[in-house]
Amino acid sequence: MDLRVKLKHLLAWCGPCLPVAALGLPLVVYLPPHYAGTLGLPLATVGLLFALVRIIDxxxxxxxxxxxxGTRTRLGQFRPWxxxxxxxxxxxxxxxxxxxxxxxxxYAFFSLLLLYVGWSMIYLAQTAWGARLSPDYAERARIFGTWTAANAVATLLxxxxxxxxxxADPGHGSTPGVHAMGWFVLALIPLTVLAAALIVPEGEGAGEGHGIRLADVRRVLADRRMQLLLGADLLLSVVPGITGALFLFFFTTVRDIPAATASALLLGYFLAGLFAAPLWVKGAARHGKHRMAALAGLWMGGAQVGIWAIPDGAVTVTAIAFALAGAPISAPAFLLRAMLADLTxxxxxxARRAGAPAAETTGLNFAILTATQKLGYAIPVGLTYPILGLVGFDPAPGAANDASALAGLTFLFVVPPLLLGILAALLxxxxxxxxEAHARIRADLDRTAP
Incomplete structure (x- = not known):
């Protein structure tokens, strides 16, 4: 098969990223307050619902x-899903x-659960399919690097x-914005999903199909290489999760920057991640995916220290520093998924050397990694917010927080990301x-092919 994926196939495969990634920001930032403020559900109920659905998911x-x-159809393995x-x-x-x-x-619970199940079906089918598009080490970095760039574009839009x-409609609160985001996603779903199903080739042939087997789950989780990858993915998800969870609190209270200016900083953060993605792809091809993932972990952790060190009132310098902090944000997700394709x-x-059946576990591998990433993004709010309460931090707009509360917030914003970033890099x-090792693996696979 051709080792390099044609651009039209790559773009069509990336298409479903647009509706899937576009849901990330609304589900975290806009929908919870909309359900609590505009739709009338109690605040505690909204927090419980959104957390419970993620845990169940x-x-x-x-x-x-x-x-x-285990799927084998005339349409292929991943198209039906x-x-x-x-x-x-x-x-x-x-x-x-x-x-x-x-x-x-x-209603809210089952609607959210339905949304997350559909999100998982598309996300898992797409990422597992991406592992099949090319067997080449460097090309897989390009495939998942483009995937990450598409995610960033959707988030920015x-x-x-x-x-x-x-x-355009200032008198109706959050409702017009929420509805518009919903229509935006609804318009993208059929266009992108159908394009992927009609244009993208199947890729490498699948292994032996089978039903659901707990033995496969145990075997995948017992693989020390998989454990290493899952540990790194968890840590590299928690680090930006802490940044996101504490972002507005830190900049509006500790730095005394208006919320609108802080939102502009966030836009620059994501833009930097988008523009830097091709550089991480090139670095992965030249220096190795694992080395670039380690660099990203160190960069993300160290960037928090740099932001903290900037004097108060230096908004321009802060904007530059926060953009630099966003440069590695896209790297871990695509590098670790490209590494998982190599592990597959x-x-x-x-399995072939052990004389075992070549059972298919690509979907299971990517599903377990996805579950780890979801856990990594769920941990920061669950841990940092209770700690903020313990140190006496008041999140209400304009609240007067004393020096100890602000020091506690600053510590959480700076120190855990630094330590976790270092630990992730070491892992x-x-x-x-x-x-080189992957080239030998592919050569052995081709030589021993049945």
């Missing part, structure tokens, strides 16, 4: 991944974004919708599947 991913591994996921996601988006005042907690709608090859070779540096 995490174990669903391995189940979906195992089902994908992509198409079905598009329908499920569209239904969930409609129910969640178009909900009316007076909505019940039961949806970030622009609420302020535009607030200016190594696992197939291990991922030990990754054994280098470009």
């Amino acid at each position: 995490i174990p669903i991913d391995p189940l979906l991944g195992a089902l994908m591994d 992509m198409l079905a996921g598009g329908g499920v996601l569209a239904a969930g988006v409609w129910l969640v974004f178009m909900a009316q005042p007076g909505v019940s907690a039961v 949806v970030l622009l919708i609420p302020p535009l709608m607030a200016r 090859d190594a696992q197939a070779l291990d 991922v540096w030990r990754w054994p599947i280098t470009a």
